[in-house]
Amino acid sequence: MERKNLSSKTIKIENKKFHFDLMENHRGRYLRITEKSGGKSSIVIPESGIEEFKEAFLEFLKETEESESVS
Numbered sequence: 001m002e003r004k005n006l007s008s009k010t011i012k013i014e015n016k017k018f019h020f021d022l023m024e025n026h027r028g029r030y031l032r033i034t035e036k037s038g039g040k041s042s043i044v045i046p047e048s049g050i051e052e053f054k055e056a057f058l059e060f061l062k063e064t065e066e067s068e069s070v071s
Contacts, residue, residue, distance in 0.1 A: 004028070007022040016037040022031055029047040034040060045053050 001022070003023055003025045005017055005021055009020045011018050011020075016035055019034040019036070021032045023032055027039075031045045031050055031053075032042055033045075034042040036052075
């Protein structure tokens with residue numbers, strides 16, 4: 001099975017672009033997040049870890065919101 005792109009989204013923040021791609025290959029589905037600014041770097045999260053990644057990210061957002069409300 002070749003690599004297949006199931007869904008994509010791109011956002012721009014300041015001078016950086018972030019590409020979110022839900023992909024599938026012979027090993028299963030995964031989320032690839034790629035940052036493009038001067039260079040390019042990516043992280044890959046297997047489908048089995050997306051929920052855990054989301055929970056950790058939501059915790060970080062909550063802490064960030066709480067620290068902003070204190071300032």
